[in-house]
Amino acid sequence: MERVLSKITEVTSDPYAYVTGLKERTGKKVIGCFPMYVPEEIVHAADLIPVVIWRGNESVTWGHAHVPPYDCGITRSFVDDAVRGKLNFMDGMVFHVRQCLQVGEFPLIIERNVKPAYQKVLYLPPIYEGEAVRSFLLDDLESFKTSLEDFTGKKISDDSLKKSIEIYNENRSLLERVYEIRREKPGILRAREVMQTVWSSMLMLKEDHNELLKELIKDMEGKTVESKGERVKVIPVGCLCQTLQFDILDMIEDLGMIITDDDLYVGSRYFANKANLNGSPIEALADRYLTKTPLCPTKGVWDIHWGDEAIKKMRDNNAKGIISIRVKYCPPHTCYYPDFKSKMVEEGVPEVMIEMEHEIMSLEGIKTRLQSFAETIGGV
Amino acid sequence: MAIVVGVDVGSLCTKTVILDGDGGILSYDIMRSGHYYKGAADESIESALKSAGLKKSDVSYILGTGYGRGAVAEADAEVTEITCHARGAARLFPEVHTVIDIGGQDSKVIGIGDNGRVINFVMNDKCAAGTGRFLEVMALALSVDIGEMGDLFFASKEKVEVSSMCTVFAESEVISLFAQGHKKADIAAGIAHAIARRIVGMVGQVGLREKVVMSGGVAKNSGVVRAIEERIETRLLVPREPQIVGALGAAIIASERMSATIG
Numbered sequence: 001m002e003r004v005l006s007k008i009t010e011v012t013s014d015p016y017a018y019v020t021g022l023k024e025r026t027g028k029k030v031i032g033c034f035p036m037y038v039p040e041e042i043v044h045a046a047d048l049i050p051v052v053i054w055r056g057n058e059s060v061t062w063g064h065a066h067v068p069p070y071d072c073g074i075t076r077s078f079v080d081d082a083v084r085g086k087l088n089f090m091d092g093m094v095f096h097v098r099q100c101l102q103v104g105e106f107p108l109i110i111e112r113n114v115k116p117a118y119q120k121v122l123y124l125p126p127i128y129e130g131e132a133v134r135s136f137l138l139d140d141l142e143s144f145k146t147s148l149e150d151f152t153g154k155k156i157s158d159d160s161l162k163k164s165i166e167i168y169n170e171n172r173s174l175l176e177r178v179y180e181i182r183r184e185k186p187g188i189l190r191a192r193e194v195m196q197t198v199w200s201s202m203l204m205l206k207e208d209h210n211e212l213l214k215e216l217i218k219d220m221e222g223k224t225v226e227s228k229g230e231r232v233k234v235i236p237v238g239c240l241c242q243t244l245q246f247d248i249l250d251m252i253e254d255l256g257m258i259i260t261d262d263d264l265y266v267g268s269r270y271f272a273n274k275a276n277l278n279g280s281p282i283e284a285l286a287d288r289y290l291t292k293t294p295l296c297p298t299k300g301v302w303d304i305h306w307g308d309e310a311i312k313k314m315r316d317n318n319a320k321g322i323i324s325i326r327v328k329y330c331p332p333h334t335c336y337y338p339d340f341k342s343k344m345v346e347e348g349v350p351e352v353m354i355e356m357e358h359e360i361m362s363l364e365g366i367k368t369r370l371q372s373f374a375e376t377i378g379g380v
Numbered sequence: 381m382a383i384v385v386g387v388d389v390g391s392l393c394t395k396t397v398i399l400d401g402d403g404g405i406l407s408y409d410i411m412r413s414g415h416y417y418k419g420a421a422d423e424s425i426e427s428a429l430k431s432a433g434l435k436k437s438d439v440s441y442i443l444g445t446g447y448g449r450g451a452v453a454e455a456d457a458e459v460t461e462i463t464c465h466a467r468g469a470a471r472l473f474p475e476v477h478t479v480i481d482i483g484g485q486d487s488k489v490i491g492i493g494d495n496g497r498v499i500n501f502v503m504n505d506k507c508a509a510g511t512g513r514f515l516e517v518m519a520l521a522l523s524v525d526i527g528e529m530g531d532l533f534f535a536s537k538e539k540v541e542v543s544s545m546c547t548v549f550a551e552s553e554v555i556s557l558f559a560q561g562h563k564k565a566d567i568a569a570g571i572a573h574a575i576a577r578r579i580v581g582m583v584g585q586v587g588l589r590e591k592v593v594m595s596g597g598v599a600k601n602s603g604v605v606r607a608i609e610e611r612i613e614t615r616l617l618v619p620r621e622p623q624i625v626g627a628l629g630a631a632i633i634a635s636e637r638m639s640a641t642i643g
C-alpha cells in the first residue's frame with residue numbers, strides 16, 4: 001500500500017510538476033477542465049489529457065488585479081496561477097459558466113491574459129427535468145465535441161468516445177470499491193489519503209490511475225485494521241469544486257472521530273454514478289449528467305433536497321453527525337446552507353459548519369468547534 | 381474525598397475551580413494568562429489549592445479547558461470550553477437552555493438540553509471584535525477603567541451609533557465620535573449596543589430558549605448585559621462570578637469521570 005500511497009502523494013503534492021511531466025512523457029496536449037461537471041470523457045476521446053483544475057497552495061498575488069477578494073479560493077487561486085504563467089503547460093481550458101457567477105468571469109480573464117490555444121465555454125443546464133433541457137444539453141455536448149475536433153483536426157468517433165467512457169466508468173467503479181473497503185475497515189486509510197486518491201484521479205491519465213487503484217484495492221483487501229477503540233463516525237459534506245485543506249481532515253480524525261464516507265467534490269461526488277453505455281455515447285454522458293446525484297446548490301431537481309441526501313448517507317454509514325465544510329465566498333453553498341441547516345434541525349441531525357478559506361485558517365478556532373462537536377455527539 | 385480541579389486557560393485570563401467530593405466549590409482563582417499559558421495554569425492551580433488549604437497530592441483529577449487547554453501540563457484530560465460552559469451554567473442555573481459566553485477573544489452562544497448537555501452552538505471565528513479584548517481597547521480609547529464601562533452605559537443620555545465591529549476601526553470611530561463632541565457615557569453605551577447586535581445574530585443562529593445565562597468576563601459589564609437583554613427581550617441570568625463558569629464545568633466533568641472510575 002505504501003508504494004501506491006507514495007505515488008498518489010507525489011502526484012498531488014505538486015500537481016503542476018506532475019502534469020507538466022505527464023505532458024512531456026506522452027507528447028499529448030493538456031486541457032484544464034473546471035471542476036464539478038465538465039465531461040472529461042470527451043477530452044479523453046480526443047486523445048488529449050483532461051485534468052481537473054485545482055486550487056493551489058500559495059497566497060493570491062497578481063490575481064487580485066483580476067478578481068475581487070470576495071471570490072472563492074479556487075477562483076482566485078486559479079486566476080492567480082493563470083496570470084502568473086503557472087498554468088502555461090495547459091494547452092486549453094474548459095469552463096462551465098452556469099456553475100456560479102465567479103466562473104462566469106473566467107472566459108474573459110483567460111482570453112485577455114492567458115490566451116490558451118483552446119478555450120471552450122459550456123452552458124450545462126442547472127435544472128435536470130424536461131425534454132427541452134436534455135435537448136439543450138445534447139447540443140452543448142455536441143458543440144464541445146466539435147470544438148475539440150476542430151482543435152485537434154481529428155474526428156472523435158463514437159467508438160473512441162465509448163472506449164473513453166468505459167475507462168472512466170472503470171475508474172468510478174474502482175474508486176467506489178476503495179470507499180466500500182473503507183466502510184468495511186474504518187481507518188484503513190486516513191481521510192487525507194482518500195482525498196488524495198480521488199484528487200490524483202483528476203490529474204493522472206485514467207488508464208494509469210485505474211492500474212494504481214487496482215493495486216491499492218488489492219493491498220486494502222489484504223490488510224487488517226486494528227481497532228483504535230470507539231470512534232464516532234461523521235460524514236463531511238460540501239467543499240464544492242475544490243480540495244479541502246488536509247489539516248482539517250487530520251484534525252477531525254485526531255479528535256477521535258472517524259470518516260467512513262463523504263459528500264465532498266474531491267471525494268464521492270467525483271465518481272458518483274456511471275454513464276450507461278446502451279446507446280449513443282453523447283446521450284450516455286448527457287443522461288449521466290441529468291441523473292447525477294448527489295445534487296449541488298447550482299443543479300438539481302426541485303423535489304430532491306440536498307439535506308435529505310446527506311442525512312441518508314449519514315444513516316447508511318451509521319454515522320452520528322454531519323460536518324458541513326463551506327468554502328468562504330461560495331455563493332451557491334452559502335445561499336443553500338440555511339435550507340440545509342433547517343433540514344438538519346428538523347430531522348434532529350447533529351451538524352456543525354466549518355468555513356474554509358484559501359489563505360487564512362484559524363485552525364485553533366476550527367479545532368474548538370470540531371472538538372465541541374465530537375463531545376456533543378459523543379455524549380460528553 | 382475526591383478533590384477535582386477544573387482549569388480554564390482563556391486567552392486573557394486563567395481560571396481554576398476546586399470541587400470537593402460532594403461537588404461543592406472549595407475555592408477558585410482568576411488571574412491573567414499572560415503569554416505563557418502553561419505557567420499561568422500551574423500558578424492558578426497553585427493559588428486555588430492554597431486558598432482551599434490543599435496540596436497537589438490531594439487532587440484526584442485535573443481537567444483542562446479553554447483556548448489554552450492543551451497547556452495544562454498536569455491535566456488528566458481536556459474538554460472544550462463550549463461543553464464546560466454548558467455544564468457549569470447548568471449547575472448554577474438548572475433551568476438554563478441558552479448560554480451566552482463572551483470571553484477575552486471569542487464569543488459563543490450555546491444551546492443546552494434538559495440534561496445540561498450541548499445541543500448546538502455557534503462561536504465567532506475570525507474576528508475578536510465584540511469580546512473582552514475589544515472592550516479593553518475601547519476602554520483605553522475612552523480613557524476609562526474597564527470596570528467603569530458598565531456604569532457609563534446607564535449614564536448615557538443620547539444615542540450614539542458605533543457601527544463598526546472591527547476592533548481597529550471601532551477605535552478610530554470612537555476617536556471620531558469624541559471629535560464630534562459626543563460624551564463618554566454615550567459612546568460607551570454605543571459600544572455596548574454594538575456588542576449586543578453581534579451577539580443577537582449568534583443567538584438567532586442557535587435559537588433563543590429560556591432561561592438564558594451569560595458567562596465570561598464581559599458579563600461583568602452591566603451595560604453590555606442590559607444592551608443584550610433589550611435586544612433579545614429576555615432577562616439574562618448572570619452568575620455572581622461569571623468568569624469561572626467554564627472552569628466550574630471542567631471541574632464537574634472531572635468529578636463525573638472520577639465517579640465513573642471509582643465506579
